[in-house]
């Protein structure tokens with residue numbers, strides 16, 4: 131298996147974790163805007179899962195066989211972290227997104243990908259950067275609403 135395909139499988143697994151994480155975190159929030167943001171992020175992570183999976187297939191690879199393990203880990207972690215409060219949840223999300231951006235960057239530096247794959251990875255990184263900005267904005271919203279009350 132080429133290292134491009136095995137790297138894409140690892141990214142695919144992490145994206146499955148992220149999808150399950152955001153789905154599980156919706157239980158921590160009741161405000162409509164926050165639920166919308168989490169639902170949109172989960173759908174966006176699912177697109178990353180699907181796009182990486184089809185890229186793996188296009189390159190002649192097979193689907194990762196351990197994706198469900200990462201999905202389960204994301205669901206459990208996403209559920210547990212909600213007990214620590216909203217701001218903590220969002221800070222964790224920012225940490226995970228930044229970590230993902232860093233990982234994508236180092237894969238792109240160290241692995242020889244074809245042009246189409248690089249384009250896909252760059253679009254994914256742009257989405258992850260948007261997620262960081264969304265959670266930073268969400269923390270600011272939560273803090274300003276608790277200051278007022």
Ligand SMILES: [Fe+2]
Pocket residue numbers: 145148174175178254258
């Ligand atoms: Fe993602």
Ligand SMILES: [Fe+2]
Pocket residue numbers: 148175227257258261
């Ligand atoms: Fe993300």
